[in-house]
Amino acid sequence: xxxxxxxxxxxxxxxxxxxxxxxxxxxxxxxxxxxxxxxxxxxxxxxxxxxxxxxxxxxxxxxxxxxxxxxxxxxxxxxxxxxxxxxxxxxxxxxxxxxxxxxxxxxxxxxxxx
Amino acid sequence: xxxxxxxxxxxxxxxxxxxxxxxxxxxxxxxxxxxxxxxxxxxxxxxxxxxxxxxxxxxxxxxxxxxxxxxxxxxxxxxxxxxxxxxxxxxxxxxxxxxxxxxxxxxxxxxxxxxxxxxxxxxxxxxxxxxxxxxxxxxxxxxxxxxxxxxxxxxxxxxxxxxxxxxxxxxxxxxxxxxxxxxxxxxxxxxxxxxxxxxxxxxxxxxxxxxxxxxxxxxxxxxxxxxxxxxxxxxxxxxxxxxxxxxxxxxxxxxx
Numbered sequence: 001x002x003x004x005x006x007x008x009x010x011x012x013x014x015x016x017x018x019x020x021x022x023x024x025x026x027x028x029x030x031x032x033x034x035x036x037x038x039x040x041x042x043x044x045x046x047x048x049x050x051x052x053x054x055x056x057x058x059x060x061x062x063x064x065x066x067x068x069x070x071x072x073x074x075x076x077x078x079x080x081x082x083x084x085x086x087x088x089x090x091x092x093x094x095x096x097x098x099x100x101x102x103x104x105x106x107x108x109x110x111x112x113x114x
Numbered sequence: 115x116x117x118x119x120x121x122x123x124x125x126x127x128x129x130x131x132x133x134x135x136x137x138x139x140x141x142x143x144x145x146x147x148x149x150x151x152x153x154x155x156x157x158x159x160x161x162x163x164x165x166x167x168x169x170x171x172x173x174x175x176x177x178x179x180x181x182x183x184x185x186x187x188x189x190x191x192x193x194x195x196x197x198x199x200x201x202x203x204x205x206x207x208x209x210x211x212x213x214x215x216x217x218x219x220x221x222x223x224x225x226x227x228x229x230x231x232x233x234x235x236x237x238x239x240x241x242x243x244x245x246x247x248x249x250x251x252x253x254x255x256x257x258x259x260x261x262x263x264x265x266x267x268x269x270x271x272x273x274x275x276x277x278x279x280x281x282x283x284x285x286x287x288x289x290x291x292x293x294x295x296x297x298x299x300x301x302x303x304x305x306x307x308x309x310x311x312x313x314x315x316x317x318x319x320x321x322x323x324x325x326x327x328x329x330x331x332x333x334x335x336x337x338x339x340x341x342x343x344x345x346x347x348x349x350x351x352x353x354x355x356x357x358x359x360x361x362x363x364x365x366x367x368x369x370x
Contacts, residue, residue, distance in 0.1 A: 002144035003136075010135040014128040021124035022117075048153065051146035056157065059167035059251055059324060068168035069153030070160075077174060078185045081257055087190040088350055092196040108115075 005046035012039035026094040026104045030087055037083040041076050048072035159343060165320040166250040166329040174255070175335040179314030182335075183299055186342060190296040193346040200353040201284070223272070231273030238266040242340075249336040250329035256336035260343025267348055271355065282355055288348040295342025303333055 012035055019032030048069030054061055056070035099106050143146075156169055156177065160168030166172045174182050223231075242263035249255030270278060321328035 002146070003139050003142065005145050006139035006142060007136060010132055010139065013135070014132045017131070018121075018124050018128045046145060047142075047148055048150070049146050050148065055253070056169035057167055057252060058161055058169070063161075067157050069148070069150045070156050070173055071150060071153045073170045074173035074178060077170065077257060078181070080243055081185055082188055085189050088196050089192045092199040096199050099343065 003048075009039045009046065010041035012036070012042060024105050024107065026097060026106060027091070028047065029106065030090045030094065033090065034083060034087055036087070037079070040079055044072045044076045092099065159322055163320075163326075164225045164316065164329055164332070165323040166332055168250055168252060168255075171249050171255050171311055171332055171336070172254075172329070175249075175339075176314075176316050176330075179303060179335070182339075183303060183314070185338060186296055186299055189346060190292070190342065193292065193349055197284075197349055197353050200356075212239045218244025228273050231269055233271055235266055235269035238262060238269060242266055245341040246336055247326065247333070250332045251324065251326070251362075256341075257343055259336070260340040261347065263340065264347025264351070267344070268351055271351070282352050284349065284352040284356055288345055288352060290345070291341050292345025292349055295340070295345055297337050298338030298341065299335060302335055305331065 016032050016034075016036030016039065017036065020029055023029040023032060048071070050066060050068050053066045053068045056067040056073060058067075094104060097109060101109055103109065156173060160166060160169045160172045164172045164176055168178075232312050242259050242265075244259070245254035245262055246256055246259030267282070270282060274281075285312065303314040307313055309315065309317035312315060316330040316332070318330035318334075320330040327333065
C-alpha cells in the first residue's frame, strides 16, 4: 500500500493527542507533545521521498543520480530545532509549576488555582 | 469533567481526525512518486551555483537563510525564557571551608565512570567540531554539530569532581556565546546587503565543490549557528544542574 508512511504519521498524531488529553503528569504530557511533533517529521520526509533516489548529498555520487527532495529535509531540520526548544520551554514550565504548587498533575493544578 | 468522559470524547475526536486524515492521504500522490517543483529546481542548480555538496545546507543557510534566522531567534528567545523561569531563586552562597574545599577536589562517581566519561568527552568534542566544519559537504552543520558539542559539555558532568562541576554553573561566557551566535547569523545576512545584494545573499567566493572551504557564507553561517547552539545547551544544562546538583551544599558539610 503506497500511502502507508502517511498513515504512520497520522497515527502518531492521533496517539500523541490522546496521550496529551489523558495525561496525569506534565512531564508525560511534554513527551506526548513531542510524539505529536514527530509525526510532522515522518509526514515531511515521506512527502519528499522518491523511488530509487539517493540522499541529497552530491559528494561522491554520479551527477545523473536523482535525489530525494532537499527542501522538505531542510524544513524537517527547522522542525526538529523548534521541537527541541518547545520541549525545553515546556519542561521549564513544568519545573516552575512543581515549585509553585507541589504537583505535576494537570487536574490538580486546575483545582489549586481556585 | 470525569476522566472517563474526557478519554471517550478525546478518543472519538482522534478517531474522526484519523478518518479524515486517511481520506486526505488517499488523495496524495503515491509514496515515492511525489515530484516537488522546488526540490527538483534546487537539486539541479545547487552544485553549479553554490559549490556545496550538501543540498540541505544550501537550502537552510543560503536560499532560505532568512527563515533560518527566524528559526534561530525562536531558539534564542526560548532559551532565554527557560533561563528566566529557572533562575528566580538564585541568591544562595556557601562559605567554603577548608574541609569543604578538600571534599570538592575528591572524585565523585566510580573510577570506571570517570575514565569512560573522560574518554568519551574528547571524542565527542572532536566529532562535534568535525560536524560543524563539514556542514556544506556532508550531512551535518551548525545545529547538529552544536548539539554534539553541547553533549560534550554534559560529559563533564559525568567525568568531573565537584570542583569541575562548578564550571557548569551559570556563567557570563554562556550568555556571551549564545548571543554571539545569534548576532553572528544576523550580521552575516547584512553582509549580503553591504555587497550590494539582498539580505542573506551569499556574497563570498564559493570556491571549488568538495573543498572544506567552499560554499561562500554557508560554512561561516554554520559556525555562527554552532556557537549559538553550544551556548544554548550550556545555559540550559547550567540552569538545570544548578537547581538539581550544584546548588546543594558541598558534600563535606552534610555531617555538620
